[in-house]
Amino acid sequence: MSEELNLNEMLQIRRDKLKKLQEAGNDPFKIEKYDVSAYSADIKENINSMQGQQVSIAGRIMSKRGHGKTTFMDVQDGKGRIQSYVKVDGLGEAEYDVFKTYDIGDIVGVEGEVFITQKGEISVKASKVTLLSKSLQILPEKFHGLKDPDLRYRQRYVDLIVNPEVKEKFLTRSKAVKAVREFLDERGFLEVDTPILNTIAGGASARPFITHHNTLDIDMYLRIANELYLKRLIVGGFDKVYEMGRMFRNEGMSIKHNPEYTAIELYQAYADYEEMMNITENIVAYMAQKSVGSTKITYQGKEIDLTPPWNRMSMKEAVKKYTGIDFDDIKTDEEAYEIADKKGLDLRAGLTKGHILSEIFEEFCEEHLVQPTFITHHPVEISPLAKRNPDDPTITNRFEAFVNTWEIANAFSELNDPIDQRGRFMDQLKQRELGDDEAQMLDEDFINAIEVGLPPTGGLGIGIDRVMMLLTDSSSIRDVILFPTMKPIISEDK
DSSP states (O other): OHHHHHHHHHHHHHHHHHHHHHHTTOOGGGOOOOOOOOOHHHHHHTHHHHTTOEEEEEEEEEEEEEETTEEEEEEEETTEEEEEEEEHHHHOHHHHHHHTTOOTTOEEEEEEEEEEOTTOOEEEEEEEEEEEEOOOSOOOOTTTOSOOHHHHHHTHHHHHHHOHHHHHHHHHHHHHHHHHHHHHHHTTOEEOOOOSEESSOOSSSSOOOEEEETTTTEEEEEOSOOHHHHHHHHHHTOSEEEEEEEEEOOSOOBTTBOSEEEEEEEEEETOOHHHHHHHHHHHHHHHHHHHHSOSEEEETTEEEEOOSSOEEEEHHHHHHHHHOOOGGGOOSHHHHHHHHHHTTOOOOTTOOHHHHHHHHHHHHTGGGOOSOEEEEOOBGGGOTTBOEETTEEEEESEEEEEETTEEEEEEEEBOOOHHHHHHHHHHHHHHHHTTOTTSOOOOHHHHHHHHHHOOSEEEEEEEHHHHHHHHTTOSSGGGGSSSOOOOOOOOTTO
């Protein structure tokens, strides 16, 4: 109770200080603009040429150390921190007395001369300090900081202020996202925008978010993928297209799953899944090189080499390698169920041999895929949009890319046979009737589009957030999303 009272008192003191400033005609919230001529990092990097120059900097007070008529304060701007040396002789007695009332967390502008202190600290000797914004909250104490993960995600703005390494992660993310666009733009891909609000949730097997459009009086869905629209553009004559943006899936939350996440999907006419493998390994390596300076990274103590070429293995080969089960020897769905039962899997009714192969792979093989690996030739039952393998029509020319046991990409030679596509959609509808609410819906307009004619096409989707977890050594997807989805805090008074 006493700690809460003390906190309330400290918060009230800040409000009282603001009121006095406003009554004296010094309301910081009336200031609209401040001319910044230099940033902390630029001053430090160019100290030889900038020493003795007059500069104006702006940022947040992160610490103050007073010695009578002299105060040292650290100012944090958009590029780092720099010390400011404030003396009563430099400001004048009246201004210095006002300056002494400023709190840690306040945003100030400092005009003065760049110099190096006797202790070798690059600093700005202030001739004027202007309060630009009064902080009415109290920043976490510097030695303990903001450590509670839940509070960090809810108050990312504070997290970014007091934990510099967090800001670095998002700067790395920005570089990596820029690298994706560079890579594709240089290869002739066109960036496009497709609808986020859909009348049919298609392009992936996932549970959608449902909303209602009042004017049309219809239910609509936040997109779970942008695949079907992008393939319509290939039909329309764009040979290389991509879109990077938010996808939404109404599914569980975990360290690898957020209900809204960033993905990129790209499609190339007259290409196949082999070409998509080439793009995948090279684009991820390019992201790493551009954002962290190397294709060899360390994730949670594990060395991972993203340098192409990556390992390749079919799903059947992976299952045989890690479980000893050879699915080429299994002839019926019943035999596959018996094998699954022996392995301790409790599977729902209505599955086929292909479904069970995938279930066994997920349960017993993914955990071994630490180094980058392409798993190829998925069963047709779990690949409703992928082209069949011409030598074995029970499998598809599809792959998933795994790194650190996670799927980071999914791609295939696109199914462009409209008759086969309709049959696949009908099979998906049967799965929905059996209780699979992630099975795909029937999209008649998409079938019409490929009846118009979809050329042989390769398509690829990459989960940007999972790649960023790897590149920033982050243990949770929430660490690489600025504002992750959080359960609202409900007041105890309600």
